[in-house]
Every structure is written in C-alpha cells, then in structure tokens.
Amino acid sequence: MNAVSKLARAVTSRASEDASTADVAAVEPATTRPTAAPDRVRPALELRDLTTVFPGDAEPTVVVDHVSLAVRPGRTLAVVGESGSGKSMTFLSALGLVPPGGKVSAGESWIDGADIQRLRREEVRRLRGASISMVFQDPLTALNPVFTIGQQIVEVLRAHLSIGRREARARAVDLLRKVQIPDPERRIDDYPHQLSGGMRQRVLIAMAVALDPKVLIADEPTTALDVTVQAQILDLLASLREELGMALVLITHDLGLVAEYADTVAVMYGGRVVEAGTIEEVFSAPLHPYTRALFRSIPRLDEAVTEQLPAIEGQPPNVAKLPPGCAFEPRCDLGRGRADCCTVRPPLVPGDRPGHRSACLHADELVHAEVRP
Incomplete structure (x- = not known):
C-alpha cells in the first residue's frame, strides 16, 4: 500500500x-x-x-x-x-x-x-x-560484531538482574522467540554478520524489550x-x-x-x-x-x-x-x-x-x- x-x-x-x-x-x-x-x-x-x-x-x-x-x-x-x-x-x-x-x-x-x-x-x-529503551536505526553498527547475539542479550539481562548465565541464556532464547526469530535455540549463537538486516533489527528489539x-x-x-x-x-x-x-x-x-x-x-x-x-x-x-x-x-x-x-x-x-x-x-x-x-x-x-x-x-x-x- x-x-x-x-x-x-x-x-x-x-x-x-x-x-x-x-x-x-x-x-x-x-x-x-x-x-x-x-x-x-x-x-x-x-x-x-x-x-x-x-x-x-x-x-x-x-x-x-x-x-x-x-x-x-x-x-x-x-x-x-x-x-x-x-x-x-x-x-x-x-x-x-x-x-x-x-x-x-x-x-x-x-x-x-x-x-x-x-x-x-x-x-x-x-x-x-x-x-526506557531505544532501538537505533543501524542494526549492523549497533550490534558488536565480535560477540554472538546471545552474548549481547545475556549481557543486558545480567547488567540489570541478579541471575546466572544459564537462566539469562534461557531468557535470551525466549526473547528471540518473542521477536519471531525462527529456531532461536540455534540462532542465539550466531554473530551479527550471519543475520539479515531484518533479523538484526529483531535482535535489537529483543534487547530493548528484555526488561519490559x-x-x-x-x-x-x-x-x-x-x-x-x-x-x-x-x-x-x-x-x-x-x-x-x-x-x-x-x-x-x-x-x-x-x-x-x-x-x-x-x-x-x-x-x-x-x-x-x-x-x-x-x-x-x-x-x-x-x-x-x-x-x-x-x-x-x-x-x-x-x-x-x-x-x-x-x-x-x-x-x-x-x-x-x-x-x-x-x-x-x-x-x-x-x-x-x-x-x-x-x-x-x-x-x-x-x-x-x-x-x-x-x-x-x-x-x-x-x-x-
């Protein structure tokens, strides 16, 4: 339209x-x-x-x-x-x-x-x-290329919540599922360059809404x-x-x-x-x-x-x-x-x-x- x-x-x-x-x-x-x-x-x-x-x-x-x-x-x-x-x-x-x-x-x-x-x-x-969170306009530069998307989401969660890595990873998988990334258990270990532009944007949204x-x-x-x-x-x-x-x-x-x-x-x-x-x-x-x-x-x-x-x-x-x-x-x-x-x-x-x-x-x-x- x-x-x-x-x-x-x-x-x-x-x-x-x-x-x-x-x-x-x-x-x-x-x-x-x-x-x-x-x-x-x-x-x-x-x-x-x-x-x-x-x-x-x-x-x-x-x-x-x-x-x-x-x-x-x-x-x-x-x-x-x-x-x-x-x-x-x-x-x-x-x-x-x-x-x-x-x-x-x-x-x-x-x-x-x-x-x-x-x-x-x-x-x-x-x-x-x-x-309050912000999703920036360039997902490729907003994500760190040397860490997996899972590591970056886990870092957000552990910076604000008193939880261990295993629980944080489980929550990260749930967040990827919430933003409709297919097969989140596997994609959580991908690096940003392995994702399309739309998928990278979804990862940024997942990080932004991680703490409701x-x-x-x-x-x-x-x-x-x-x-x-x-x-x-x-x-x-x-x-x-x-x-x-x-x-x-x-x-x-x-x-x-x-x-x-x-x-x-x-x-x-x-x-x-x-x-x-x-x-x-x-x-x-x-x-x-x-x-x-x-x-x-x-x-x-x-x-x-x-x-x-x-x-x-x-x-x-x-x-x-x-x-x-x-x-x-x-x-x-x-x-x-x-x-x-x-x-x-x-x-x-x-x-x-x-x-x-x-x-x-x-x-x-x-x-x-x-x-x-």
Missing part, C-alpha cells in the same frame, strides 16, 4: 473519533511539574522544554530547542521531519546520551517518576533498559529494509506495545508509516516542534506550511503523472545559522518575505482543537486551505 493510500485510510478510519484526553495530553507541552496521578493518565515519557546545545563559533548552537512532548502507556507517538530536524537528538538528550561536546542546557525528561536530567550517572544507567520497559524509542527502525520486512518490523513493534502496555515513540520521515501505526504525531523543523496533534487532526487539516509541503511531496499512484511532483524549495536549515524569525520562512510559500515571518519567531500554540498545536503566525489562513492527500 502506498503512502497516500495509508494516509487516506488512517484519516478516514479516525475521522469519526473524538480526540481522547490521553491523545490530547500526548502532544501538549506541560506547564507544571508532574504530580501523583493514576498510571492510566500519567505520561510514560514527558519532555518539558528540553534544550540541547553544542559549541559554536561565537555562541552555543541550539540543536534541540525547547521541545515539549509526551506519550502515554499503550500509545504511539510519531516524530517526523527531514534529516537534521532534531528528531533523534531530542531523544538521545532525553536518555542522557548526548554525544561528546554537547549538553542538555535546560528542560526536563520525566520517566518513571524521575527527571533523568537531575539523576546521577549510575541512576540513569539503571533506568535505561529497565524503564515502559517506553520504547524506535529511531528509523525500518531504514534500509525492504517493504515487506518494514511491515513485519512495525507490526512486531505494535504487537509488543500492546502485549507489554508500553509507550512507543516512532522516529521516522515516512508519513505512510505514521498514518498506519501512530496515535499522535509531532512534526519537527530546525530543532523545534512546529506542529503536533492526533493523526486525524494533523493529517486532515495541517496547520503549518511545512507539514502541508511534506504532504504535497508524496507521490500518488491513483493519479496520472502529468507534472513534476511539488518539492520543498531550498535546503533544510543549518541550526547554527537560523534566520531571526520563522526557520521555515525562506522555503515557505505562505510566509516568504512577510515582515512578521522574517522577524518574529512563532510559538507553538493551540489551533481550533485543543490538542492540535502549530507554530505558524498565519495558521488561520490554512484552516480552509485544500490538503493534497
């Missing part, structure tokens, strides 16, 4: 549903410190004004700019945007995994009742894997996989989310996957969230020119090829040299050259629906505009 068909099916199937309280809260930045609330309504992961900087020529370069997001147990939040928009760095920052030279300069990342940014290194290490985390972050989990294997991996993630009741964050640039698997979506550009809401809200009535431009650039198989696909002009912004106003203004058909768009940085504010937020000064002009998909 092509991306546009997925978009249409998702929007149609959800159009009659009201946005639930859980979905609305999953994309609204919070304004107060978390309080003791029932688990069914408390976000599994909540980012509050998270900001990450790296050294620059004259002053620090902001690569993640006051990002506020949340996702609840049993829900999937998709984070989309072009390469360099800050998607992966946002969640590396949330996990305390900012590359050397960078640092989280402000904000909070709450998981399991604790702000990771305020914990000691050893406390953060205990949270990783047990409460409350949040799983999947960073471009289907990169370099063929279409059939992509569907298998995403179906696996969806089934594990339901089985374990965990929250899933899907980092991707594929809007078709978002429509098929996510409940809420956040669109990032230049290190900021520029639009967020439920799938039905954002896909049926996007309120940011960048989101609309992404939709227009999707090829359609149900139309005759009569003209070239509309492309987003220019290049993604250099976060070290963002314009003073809206970062998308130089590429925007709606705001290019407008005085306010060139000088005023638009805040992320609610639209007509309480859970739908947009960072566009002229979002009201988009309310009744035609959406291509």
